[in-house]
Amino acid sequence: MIDDVLGDRALELADVTVRRDGKQILHGVSFSVGAGEHWALLGPNGAGKSTILGLCGALTHPTSGVVRVLGAQLGRVELAALRRSIGHVNPRHPLRSPLTVREVVLTGVTGSIELPLRWKPTPAQLAHVDDLLAALGLTGKAEQRWPTLSQGERGRTLIARALVARPRLLLLDEPSTGLDVAAREQLLETIDGLDTTHPEIASILVTHHLEELPSTTTHAVLIANGRVVAAGPAGEVVTSRNVTAAFEHPIDVEHRAGRWSARARRAAAPDSGPDCAEPISAG
Template sequence: MTSSVLELRDVTFRREGTRILHGIDLTVRAGEHWALLGPNGAGKSTVLGFCGALTHPTSGTVDVLGRRLGRVELQALRRDIGHVNPRHPLRSPLTVTEVVLTGITGTIETPMRWVPTAEQVRKARSLIAGVGLSSLGDAIWPTLSQGERGRTLIARALVADPRLLLLDEPTTGLDVAAREQLLETVDALAHTAPDLASILVTHHLEELPESTTHALVLSHGEVVRAGRVEDVVTTETITRAFEYPIAVARENGRWSARAVRDPHAATPAPSLVAR
């Protein structure tokens, strides 16, 4: 059986006495690509915090890349985890190549007195080309579009050869063309990095990459359903999680969601995506 890169067992989490998560179980194996779905407040960000070794559970166990949270030096563990966050807080005018290289140091800015090797620069430029930005290696961060930034951050996340890739709403702020370009980049990872495991958080079913293999649906801090994506992302499960009648469809590998129309209503129900 393929080795697991992430295991959550009976995980609970409380913040200031309020239960955020209760009894979460999740196993992610090498080469699997998971979607993390659920309404606002369901606990998705907290689960992603466990996956990224940023948050400790109140009870239960979290093993990331074979190392248990609470028994391992977190900074060292995080270097083996790639993280794509569209709210990347960079303020300096670094070039695309320099931004990608900060994935090696695990920093936002380029560390003082740190000089990358020629091999590291070569690898960064190869990844930049791989995400379709070969002509922008010397472009500076403030001049990039949101879509170009998103693809730069994917290259940054991959430069340190992570075993686990976390994508936190990576299509936030993108127009349709930029969204599709980014999803194509994510889909390509299934071929260019076949052993890489990933977890993608989104509020919109149409933003699930075609390469998604599994899904975890949360509601009120509990698992509604988890497993193969075709078994989990269904009308029944999404309706239950979002507590609203939502019809789910899949065509050519991509998902969509709409409100179920009430034939007795005076006006049709509005179009809806999973938010």
């Protein structure tokens, strides 16, 4: 049976290691996510972010250490029931059939990619889907088919699909992948809006681009080489010093109007004069 909460924790990883094919991927990873908190999982390619997200989604088990998701310890719970309480947004959604937007969202009710044969949603389920489509600005797209949607429209559809089962934990796996600047900003506005429409949901967003962090991000964990570089409140973690350490390259981080940006640190010119701009640094 899944407990309602573990104290006020939606997720806890304690001294977690993962080994595959004789290679250790995670080394003593520890952090915990509180109910209603919005975490960013940051790090370079190959750092272990996807492995951690698999643990958070109850898709894989640790080699050692403890993972508790929504109060349930992996290895001691029926996984199918636990997964129904976790929403997962993956822009690489493997849909092949030309389902409509409404039908794609309904697959979140059944926990499938395609709609099951002979399955019919209840009037209450249909009403909930339409409420989500309205909240995400998709009412006018409800009957459009998946292949005709823009990447931004697909992203919002997948968020609605993740929310339709009323999850308590939302995982967003690089949701801005493939989006242009305008579509990215629209998607981030949608994610920011969840803090108001679904304040009880805890979330983890995976990215390696600071510009893709929503302004509602409350906490962050920086990963490098399978180890935690820093974890905690976002303002204390996402700094020039920590990002430089995680990405092993001198990076200057700026936080302005609730959003982050990053650029390579420029070496000072030997004879820099008063007209030379100082690099921005938050660390």
